[in-house]
Amino acid sequence: xxxxxxxxxxxxxxxxxxxxxxxxxxxxxxxxxxxxxxxxxxxxxxxxxxxxxxxxxxxxxxxxxxxxxxxxxxxxxxxxxxxxxxxxxxxxxxxxxxxxxxxxxxxxxxxxxxxxxxxxxxxxxxxxxxxxxxxxxxxxxxxxxxxxxxxxxxxxxxxxxxxxxxxxxxxxxxxxxxxxxxxxxxxxxxxxxxxxxxxxxxxxxxxxxxxxxxxxxxxxxxxxxxxxxxxxxxxxxxxxx
Ligand code: CTP
Ligand code: MG
Numbered sequence: 001x002x003x004x005x006x007x008x009x010x011x012x013x014x015x016x017x018x019x020x021x022x023x024x025x026x027x028x029x030x031x032x033x034x035x036x037x038x039x040x041x042x043x044x045x046x047x048x049x050x051x052x053x054x055x056x057x058x059x060x061x062x063x064x065x066x067x068x069x070x071x072x073x074x075x076x077x078x079x080x081x082x083x084x085x086x087x088x089x090x091x092x093x094x095x096x097x098x099x100x101x102x103x104x105x106x107x108x109x110x111x112x113x114x115x116x117x118x119x120x121x122x123x124x125x126x127x128x129x130x131x132x133x134x135x136x137x138x139x140x141x142x143x144x145x146x147x148x149x150x151x152x153x154x155x156x157x158x159x160x161x162x163x164x165x166x167x168x169x170x171x172x173x174x175x176x177x178x179x180x181x182x183x184x185x186x187x188x189x190x191x192x193x194x195x196x197x198x199x200x201x202x203x204x205x206x207x208x209x210x211x212x213x214x215x216x217x218x219x220x221x222x223x224x225x226x227x228x229x230x231x232x233x234x235x236x237x238x239x240x241x
Pocket of ligand 1: 015016017018019020021022023024030031060087088089090091092094095113114115116216217218
């Protein structure tokens, strides 16, 4: 394989992890809730660290837990640079805080939700590879399986959307560093993902196949699914180090 297709250590990953997890119910911030006895954030960072392209991980932590998160993650990131910063008031602010802390060097930046705790390292590599191959912005997607309808304020159906044109979007999302930085500088309103900001710049966003294992743990039922997935992971190497 040629050098431009596979290059080690040219990627920084931003991990927004400062959310409260309101939809998961009362308890610790979501990134610190346990799955199989291990915090979600540790699961997520272990898998990122298992992707050979990743050199730097910047975590936006709950502001009260910055030091605790640094200690918690240290054993999972041997050989990588770990930076932990206080997160912001919404996801976008947390990503912006993490982006500001990326050191000089990496020209590929991925953004990955801590809540997608079981995302395989292979997906991280495929997103990074697509950016390395020339894409300015890359998102992992899955087809939408449900029929989707728009409704009015009274929950009366307005229309049925053509499902074949819809995609469910996951993380990690990958960007050329300058493109992501420009998108955050230009950000005028809140977006739930970073590709949404990049789209506003008129930059093309490329899709790659996502993974059902990259589900976002949002509600209590998702924890049940994740617990099951944890017991069915295909390869022990995704659990290292
Ligand atoms: N996030 C963040 N900073 C915030 C809000 C969210 O870093 N102020 C992160 C979360 O930690 C999560 C990701 O953004 O990894 C996606 O957000 P979401 O799944 O909505 O998590 P929460 O905001 O924690 O959950 P909820 O909306 O139910 O409170
Ligand atoms: Mg949220």
